[in-house]
Amino acid sequence: MAKYTSPESHRSRLEAERADLLEEIERLRSLLKTDTDASTQEGDPDIYEREKTMAFLEQAQARLDAVERALRLIEQGQYGLCERCGQPIEPERLEALLDATLCMKCQSEVERLSARARRGLLP
Numbered sequence: 001m002a003k004y005t006s007p008e009s010h011r012s013r014l015e016a017e018r019a020d021l022l023e024e025i026e027r028l029r030s031l032l033k034t035d036t037d038a039s040t041q042e043g044d045p046d047i048y049e050r051e052k053t054m055a056f057l058e059q060a061q062a063r064l065d066a067v068e069r070a071l072r073l074i075e076q077g078q079y080g081l082c083e084r085c086g087q088p089i090e091p092e093r094l095e096a097l098l099d100a101t102l103c104m105k106c107q108s109e110v111e112r113l114s115a116r117a118r119r120g121l122l123p
């Protein structure tokens with residue numbers, strides 16, 4: 001059934017993704033920089049674009065954090081283990097989500113708990 005994938009193959013994919021993200025962040029940052037220099041004219045139509053760019057930048061940085069965390073876990077030999085219960089994360093799940101840090105069971109529990117927290121049912 002589920003084929004075992006070695007952390008090494010994940011490492012090279014994560015490294016490739018990190019390189020892409022760094023490039024993307026660089027590009028988005030320079031986009032923001034040129035925008036500020038260029039125009040703050042009346043009714044600035046670029047404001048919407050800038051906000052979009054900033055949102056992309058935030059997303060890319062969050063992805064980068066997750067990818068770097070996964071790479072650190074590989075270094076430590078902890079990659080692919082659930083942070084919450086310590087059991088190996090399902091290989092299919094890791095395959096789909098390289099930087100997963102929780103197994104499916106814990107993930108759904110955490111989601112349930114945080115949904116309850118959002119509804120104010122937890123202290």
Ligand SMILES: [Zn+2]
Binds near residue numbers: 082106107
């Ligand atoms: Zn778990």
